[in-house]
Amino acid sequence: xxxxxxxxxxxxxxxxxxxxxxxxxxxxxxxxxxxxxxxxxxxxxxxxxxxxxxxxxxxxxxxxxxxxxxxxxxxxxxxxxxxxxxxxxxxxxxxxxxxxxxxxxxxxxxxxxxxxxxxxxxxxxxxxxxxxxxxxxxxxxxxxxxxxxxxxxxxxxxxxxxxxxxxxxxxxxxxxxxxxxxxxxxxxxxxxxxxxxxxxxxxxxxxxxxxxxxxxxxxxxxxxxxxxxxx
Amino acid sequence: xxxxxxxxxxxxxxxxxxxxxxxxxxxxxxxxxxxxxxxxxxxxxxxxxxxxxxxxxxxxxxxxxxxxxxxxxxxxxxxxxxxxxxxxxxxxxxxxxxxxxxxxxxxxxxxxxxxxxxxxxxxxxxxxxxxxxxxxxxxxxxxxxxxxxxxxxxxxxxxxxxxxxxxxxxxxxxxxxxxxxxxxxxxxxxxxxxxxxxxxxxxxxxxxxxxxxxxxxxxxxxxxxxxxxxxxxxxxxxxxxxxxxxxxxxxxxxxxxxxxxxxxxxxxxxxxxxxxxxxxxxxxxxxxxxxxxxxxxxxxxxxxxxxxxxxxxxxxxxxxxxxxxxxxxxxxxxxxxxxxxxxxxxxxxxxxxxxxxxxxxxxxxxxxxxxxxxxxxxxxxxxxxxxxxxxxxxxxxxxxxxxxxxxxxxxxxxxxxxxxxxxxxxxxxxxxxxxxxxxxxxxxxxxxxxxxxxxxxxxxxxxxxxxxxxxxxxxxxxxxxxxxxxxxxxxxxxxxxxxxxxxxxxxxxxxxxxxxxxxxxxxxxxxxxxxxxxxxxx
Numbered sequence: 200x201x202x203x204x205x206x207x208x209x210x211x212x213x214x215x216x217x218x219x220x221x222x223x224x225x226x227x228x229x230x231x232x233x234x235x236x237x238x239x240x241x242x243x244x245x246x247x248x249x250x251x252x253x254x255x256x257x258x259x260x261x262x263x264x265x266x267x268x269x270x271x272x273x274x275x276x277x278x279x280x281x282x283x284x285x286x287x288x289x290x291x292x293x294x295x296x297x298x299x300x301x302x303x304x305x306x307x308x309x310x311x312x313x314x315x316x317x318x319x320x321x322x323x324x325x326x327x328x329x330x331x332x333x334x335x336x337x338x339x340x341x342x343x344x345x346x347x348x349x350x351x352x353x354x355x356x357x358x359x360x361x362x363x364x365x366x367x368x369x370x371x372x373x374x375x376x377x378x379x380x381x382x383x384x385x386x387x388x389x390x391x392x393x394x395x396x397x398x399x400x401x402x403x404x405x406x407x408x409x410x411x412x413x414x415x416x417x418x419x420x421x422x423x424x425x426x427x428x429x430x
Numbered sequence: 431x432x433x434x435x436x437x438x439x440x441x442x443x444x445x446x447x448x449x450x451x452x453x454x455x456x457x458x459x460x461x462x463x464x465x466x467x468x469x470x471x472x473x474x475x476x477x478x479x480x481x482x483x484x485x486x487x488x489x490x491x492x493x494x495x496x497x498x499x500x501x502x503x504x505x506x507x508x509x510x511x512x513x514x515x516x517x518x519x520x521x522x523x524x525x526x527x528x529x530x531x532x533x534x535x536x537x538x539x540x541x542x543x544x545x546x547x548x549x550x551x552x553x554x555x556x557x558x559x560x561x562x563x564x565x566x567x568x569x570x571x572x573x574x575x576x577x578x579x580x581x582x583x584x585x586x587x588x589x590x591x592x593x594x595x596x597x598x599x600x601x602x603x604x605x606x607x608x609x610x611x612x613x614x615x616x617x618x619x620x621x622x623x624x625x626x627x628x629x630x631x632x633x634x635x636x637x638x639x640x641x642x643x644x645x646x647x648x649x650x651x652x653x654x655x656x657x658x659x660x661x662x663x664x665x666x667x668x669x670x671x672x673x674x675x676x677x678x679x680x681x682x683x684x685x686x687x688x689x690x691x692x693x694x695x696x697x698x699x700x701x702x703x704x705x706x707x708x709x710x711x712x713x714x715x716x717x718x719x720x721x722x723x724x725x726x727x728x729x730x731x732x733x734x735x736x737x738x739x740x741x742x743x744x745x746x747x748x749x750x751x752x753x754x755x756x757x758x759x760x761x762x763x764x765x766x767x768x769x770x771x772x773x774x775x776x777x778x779x780x781x782x783x784x785x786x787x788x789x790x791x792x793x794x795x796x797x798x799x800x801x802x803x804x805x806x807x808x809x810x811x812x813x814x815x816x817x818x819x820x821x822x823x824x825x826x827x828x829x830x831x832x833x834x835x836x837x838x839x840x841x842x843x844x845x846x847x848x849x850x851x852x853x854x855x856x857x858x859x860x861x862x863x864x865x866x867x868x869x870x871x872x873x874x875x876x877x878x879x880x881x882x883x884x885x886x887x888x889x890x891x892x893x894x895x896x897x898x899x900x901x902x903x904x905x906x907x908x909x910x911x912x913x914x915x916x917x918x919x920x921x922x923x924x925x926x927x928x929x930x931x932x933x934x935x936x937x938x939x940x941x942x943x944x945x946x947x948x949x950x951x952x953x954x955x956x957x958x959x960x961x962x963x964x965x966x967x968x
Contacts, residue, residue, distance in 0.1 A: 211736050211740075213736070213737065213739075213740035214736060214739060214740060216740070217739060217740050217743035217744065220743070220747060221743065255732065255736075281732045281735040281736060285831055302735040302736060302738070302739040303735055303738040303739040303741075303742045303743075303763060303764070303767055304739060304742075304743075305742065305743075305746065305760075305806070306742075306743050306746045306747070307746075309743075394790065394945075396789075396790060396791050396792050396795055396825075397790065397792055397823050397825055397945065399792070399795065400792035400794055400795050400823045401823060403794075403795075403798075404819065404823075410794060410798065410817075410819070411794055411797050411798040411801055411815040411817065412798065412801055412802070413798055413802070417802065418795055418798060418799040418802065420799055420803075420830055420831045420834050421787075421830060421831040
């Protein structure tokens with residue numbers, strides 16, 4: 200087992216227990232912190248591979264904890280939230296959180312998301328990913344810009360290529376509409392932002408096996424999209 | 431101008447004495463005086479008298495002077511006979527000069543007095559205006575207005591009766607003076623008709639029936655009254671009644687009538703302000719209560735979710751160990767969570783506090799997200815989505831999160847009320863300006879009598895007991911009510927119709943959007959959807 204320590208920052212002992220139980224089979228060590236300040240200290244001392252952060256902390260706002268850890272750590276931060284609005288979630292993701300899970304969550308979904316985030320973080324450390332690569336039954340070459348399913352090649356527009364590249368390189372991470380827009384168009388604002396969802400829909404029609412049951416590009420309602428790398 | 435007794439009596443006494451003194455003095459010096467000297471001296475007295483005592487004193491003294499000159503200073507002395515005819519000229523000239531001068535003087539005096547009073551009125555009105563606006567409590571401003579009115583008109587009592595919104599009757603809102611009268615039939619008449627009325631000393635009643643309704647100016651025909659009732663009218667609406675009363679009848683001259691009308695208007699504005707302030711306070715209280723309720727619901731829903739998460743996760747673990755009852759616990763935890771969310775949502779919708787973020791969204795993205803969200807809850811139910819893959823993506827201008835909520839509710843509803851082996855069909859289309867997403871099932875349908883009721887909050891259809899799962903997944907009866915309200919909040923709606931061949935068909939209507947193609951993106955090539963999974967009817 201690799202050294203993948205996970206830190207859980209939550210003031211509720213029951214939630215810490217649930218998270219610890221869920222993760223025991225997945226990772227080598229689970230650390231716990233009951234407050235934001237304590238969480239930041241432990242994160243600095245132990246350098247966990249991933250942080251699970253609850254937003255309802257008594258001492259610090261989630262955004263501040265997120266920002267503080269992001270100053271010196273690139274470990275994925277997965278946020279747990281109960282009543283936070285989509286805008287707040289988007290703000291957190293824009294601030295440096297990698298993913299969020301809404302309470303009450305199912306253990307299966309939770310462990311799957313933690314696993315995906317750990318995998319992405321480790322893959323990112325392996326420098327450039329091999330090209331071309333297999334994504335499910337798709338053969339993707341991001342540098343040569345070729346995409347094939349079996350023998351038939353699929354044509355993507357330049358914007359769809361940019362979208363796919365952004366998704367694949369940040370697989371497992373929930374990307375806000377804003378982040379996607381910045382990555383694809385290179386601008387912070389503008390009218391074409393509106394068309395982002397149309398381009399995603401078109402890209403899905405081309406790469407998903409069933410575009411109304413997407414397995415690769417998952418919608419996070421009101422927040423953005425997440426690319427899930429098939430295993 | 432009617433002056434009080436105490437004011438004109440000293441002037442009369444003083445100037446009569448002067449006249450006598452001057453006459454005596456001149457009689458003693460008669461030998462040295464010419465007729466013209468005498469006339470001029472008397473003229474001075476008359477002018478002085480009329481300047482300080484008014485026109486009547488002046489004219490009376492002029493006549494007295496005329497007689498005195500004739501009697502004491504014109505030969506033959508001590509008779510009223512006039513000797514030479516030129517002496518008449520002196521007498522007539524004196525009388526004419528004295529009278530004309532008296533007239534002129536008194537007119538100038540009256541004008542000066544009027545100007546002074548007008549200045550005073552303006553002073554009072556402006557201080558009243560300032561008071562109406564500056565006094566913290568509107569009720570105190572009303573008392574201040576009543577005091578100004580009473581002092582100006584010289585009545586013993588001034589009362590302001592305002593309409594009580596809740597009880598719909600007149601209540602005494604402000605009073606200065608001693609005699610308080612309960613609102614009687616006459617006051618009710620004034621309030622109802624918006625016209626002035628008065629009560630004479632003998633108890634008889636005057637009603638300004640000919641005056642236009644809503645007129646607050648007393649006309650010249652208003653009699654001297656022991657009680658004068660004036661309606662308070664703002665923007666054509668009667669808000670209360672002003673009552674003036676005194677032990678002596680109140681007599682108004684033209685200026686006072688005009689002034690009273692202006693003051694009554696101020697009182698009406700003050701009354702309106704009282705009403706607005708109390709309404710604002712009421713609204714504020716309601717808002718506060720709503721805010722509290724929202725905060726309460728938000729914190730309840732948050733506080734509930736944390737233990738629910740723990741329950742769900744622990745139940746999941748136990749279910750994994752083989753106890754099927756734990757799976758039911760997990761399912762019920764989800765149900766509880768949904769109900770709390772529904773209540774929160776409905777309360778926000780009712781308060782109009784639900785923010786709507788309309789954006790360009792793809793219809794198939796919405797359908798996909800709904801199917802994804804329900805993947806766990808539909809327990810093997812076949813959901814068929816029919817989308818025209820060869821056509822460009824259908825887009826609408828709607829709030830994705832709210833619309834997702836609607837579609838999830840509709841699909842859940844279809845799942846709940848139809849046989850487990852029948853598919854739920856979702857179709858996406860558009861007409862002129864609207865997107866239409868239909869969710870159809872093969873359930874029992876909705877009886878005509880219930881078709882409007884199902885969109886009401888907390889309505890539980892009689893067919894609810896027929897839910898195949900025995901009702902374990904039914905919520906609080908809010909799903910369709912929330913769905914329709916959420917749709918209406920973004921310019922759409924949710925409708926029901928019978929499905930041909932049996933079953934229900936709900937349609938979510940949302941504003942469609944037109945892609946202008948400015949992006950220069952080619953339409954996607956006809957998608958090659960593999961046979962598995964999708965049944966594209968298009």
